[in-house]
Structure formats: structure tokens, C-alpha cells
Amino acid sequence: MNESIAQAVASYRAAILETLEQLHRMPEWGLQEHRTSAHLKAALAAAGIPIQELTETGFVAELTGKEPGLYVGLRADLDALPFIDEAGQTYYAHTCGHDAHATIGLWTLKVLKELELVKRGRVRVIFQPAEERLVGAKLMVEAGAGHLLDELYGVHIRPQQEARLGQAAAALWHRGSTVAESTIKGRPAHGARPHLGVNAIDGAALAVLGVNSLWANPAQQWSAKVTKLAGGGVASNIIPDRAVLTMDLRAESNGLMEEITGKARVACLGAAAAIGGTADFKLLVSVPAAAYDREAIGHLAAAITEVLGPEGLLMPIRSPGSDDFHEFRQANPQLKTAFLALGADATPGLHDPQMTFAPEAVLIGVHILALALARRVAESAG
Ligand SMILES: [Zn+2]
Numbered sequence: 001m002n003e004s005i006a007q008a009v010a011s012y013r014a015a016i017l018e019t020l021e022q023l024h025r026m027p028e029w030g031l032q033e034h035r036t037s038a039h040l041k042a043a044l045a046a047a048g049i050p051i052q053e054l055t056e057t058g059f060v061a062e063l064t065g066k067e068p069g070l071y072v073g074l075r076a077d078l079d080a081l082p083f084i085d086e087a088g089q090t091y092y093a094h095t096c097g098h099d100a101h102a103t104i105g106l107w108t109l110k111v112l113k114e115l116e117l118v119k120r121g122r123v124r125v126i127f128q129p130a131e132e133r134l135v136g137a138k139l140m141v142e143a144g145a146g147h148l149l150d151e152l153y154g155v156h157i158r159p160q161q162e163a164r165l166g167q168a169a170a171a172l173w174h175r176g177s178t179v180a181e182s183t184i185k186g187r188p189a190h191g192a193r194p195h196l197g198v199n200a201i202d203g204a205a206l207a208v209l210g211v212n213s214l215w216a217n218p219a220q221q222w223s224a225k226v227t228k229l230a231g232g233g234v235a236s237n238i239i240p241d242r243a244v245l246t247m248d249l250r251a252e253s254n255g256l257m258e259e260i261t262g263k264a265r266v267a268c269l270g271a272a273a274a275i276g277g278t279a280d281f282k283l284l285v286s287v288p289a290a291a292y293d294r295e296a297i298g299h300l301a302a303a304i305t306e307v308l309g310p311e312g313l314l315m316p317i318r319s320p321g322s323d324d325f326h327e328f329r330q331a332n333p334q335l336k337t338a339f340l341a342l343g344a345d346a347t348p349g350l351h352d353p354q355m356t357f358a359p360e361a362v363l364i365g366v367h368i369l370a371l372a373l374a375r376r377v378a379e380s381a382g
Helices: 002-011 013-024 034-046 098-114 136-142 202-213 254-274 294-308 323-331 361-379
Strands: 052-054 061-065 067-077 081-084 090-093 122-128 151-159 176-185 220-233 243-251 282-287 336-346
Touching: 002 013, 002 098, 002 151, 002 294, 002 323, 013 034, 013 098, 013 323, 034 052, 034 061, 034 098, 034 202, 061 098, 061 323, 067 098, 067 136, 067 361, 090 220, 098 122, 098 151, 098 361, 122 294, 122 361, 136 323, 151 294, 151 323, 176 202, 176 254, 176 294, 202 254, 243 254, 282 323, 294 336, 323 336
Parallel strands: 067 122, 067 151, 151 336
Antiparallel strands: 052 061, 061 122, 081 090, 176 243, 176 282, 220 243
């Protein structure tokens, strides 16, 4: 099986790299991936692979075997990132490699179809919008993209500091990420008579100290900090009755995230109480931390080893970043997940407007994932 997939990838090399080039030239912001989505759908239709539209730009494509078996999936994200040029104009660019992931999703299905490797079970690719906005996975989950799956794999190219071309890991341990907001309410007064009011900025200052002073187990990775602070109005001689803090919280596990979020809440509410004011505490965005399955990691690691040799298989990578891929398992705890951290020599780094990577990584990605998914459905007993 490995040999036939290797030959297919080699014979499609130019066409696979052309897909990457085409998608790279149509970067679109999350939820606006209309051209990207249409391009992929047309390519899948031409290959006779059925698709199902689930959101405006998000869709799934699937190969179904004649025999019952495992239902396995791959998540490929579609969106690019916005930047501002020297003239102040917004432009979009694929600086996180989602063009590579979409190419891998398309060609993994095309190779599996061409070689007729899905005789049992089903293989689904979830083409997901708006990963960068951290809302796309939730939309796809709500539309039912993942709830029947047994296993789901993710893929992301890596910067060269983490993995070189020809290397890959079977788990990329993303951290959970939460954006929380607290509005502190006081009482307005004349600047000359501060004792008649409650200065919300005083409460906000205490809340910043409180958030920066919270602690959780230092053996685990986490961080909590205030990243936005707004208070006061037009006039500087009025005691402000409202201040808003926005916090960025990160944690390597969902339990730890719950703990530091709770402590940040206490810090904000306590700070407001200390000045005689009140506060609320809201979660604006919350992305779960990675929670992978040992067996799924093993299956992916086996495919990496077959394709890249034992020297190409890296230890699992701990990433300070987040990915909304983990929404799928959060919504379906039975779902077994693993994540291909694909060496691509990306430099200088992801989200950098100058980011480039080795296009050959896409060929390796198709090879590893086609092999991993084909083996899983072939091994399934039905
Ligand atoms: Zn990304």
C-alpha cells in the first residue's frame, strides 16, 4: 500500500504543486473563502468525489467503501490572514500554510479514490473555514461535520525551528486559549469631588495586578495577562464609572484553563469590590487545549515512520499556539484524535508576512495521510 501511494504521489507531483500554487494565489479571510471553496469543490467534482456543503464556505467530501467499517476523517482549514500594506490597505496572504492543508485534503482524497483504497468504512475530509478567527470548527461541529466520526486527524505545517522538511510528529500539543473580558463599574462624579464617586480605573488597576499575580502549577504551561484596557471618557475632569479589561489566558490542559480562568474572575470581581464597585466577567472566545488519543497517535506515528523512516518521526511537539481543531473532540468525547505536525522548513515563522515553506512538504503530507487513513479503514472489521 505504501509503495502504490508513493508512486501515485510521485506521478501527481506537478498537479499537486499546481493546486498549492493556485490556492496560494487566492488568499481569503475566514468565512469569506468563496473562491477557495469553489476551486476545491470543482476539483472534487471533476474527480467524482461527492461533497456536502455545511456552511457558506465550509464543506465535507467523502469516499464510502462497500463494506462497513471505521469512519475516519481529516480536518483541512482554508483561510488566510489579513495584513496592512505601506499604503494602509488591507491585503490577505497565506502565511499560516492553510493553502497547504487544503491541498493535502484534496489530494489525499484524490489518491485514495484513484487507488481504490477505501473498500471498507468511510473517509471524510472536513474543509473548514475560519480557523484563524477560531470560529470555523465550531460552525462545522454545529453543522454535524464530526459527530459520527470514529477518528479525526489534523495537519499543520511547522516552522523550521520545530521540524525540518522530512520530519514530522504525530501529536502537536496546542494550548487552550481563552479571551475574557471584565467590565468594572463605579460611580461618576466631578473630578474635584472624587470621594462622591467610585473610580472604575482604580478598580481596573487593581484587577491588572490581581490577574498578573495569579498562580497555577508552574510545572505546567500556562499564562495570564491583560492585553487591553479602556477607561475614561472625553473629559478628564470626570471620575470614570466604567473600565474594561481584556485578558488573554493560555493553558496546556482544559482543567488548568478552568483553574486560571476562575482565578482571573476572582481577581476582577475582587478588585471591583475593593473600591466599592461591581464587575462582570465574560468569556469572549474559548478554544480547548489538545486532548489526543494514544492509539490514534500510534496509527499516525506508524504512517510517518513508513513514509519518512524512523529518523523522520519526531517526539510529540508542545506548541504555545492554539487551534480550533480541538472543538471536534470537545463536542464528541468519543472521537479519537491525533495531529500531524508536518516539517516544512517554514521560515521566518508562521503569521509572518514573509513566510515561505518548502512545497515538497505537501507531497509528504498527502503521502502520510493517505497511508494513515487507508490503513485505518482497511484494518477496520466493520
Ligand atoms: Zn494555522
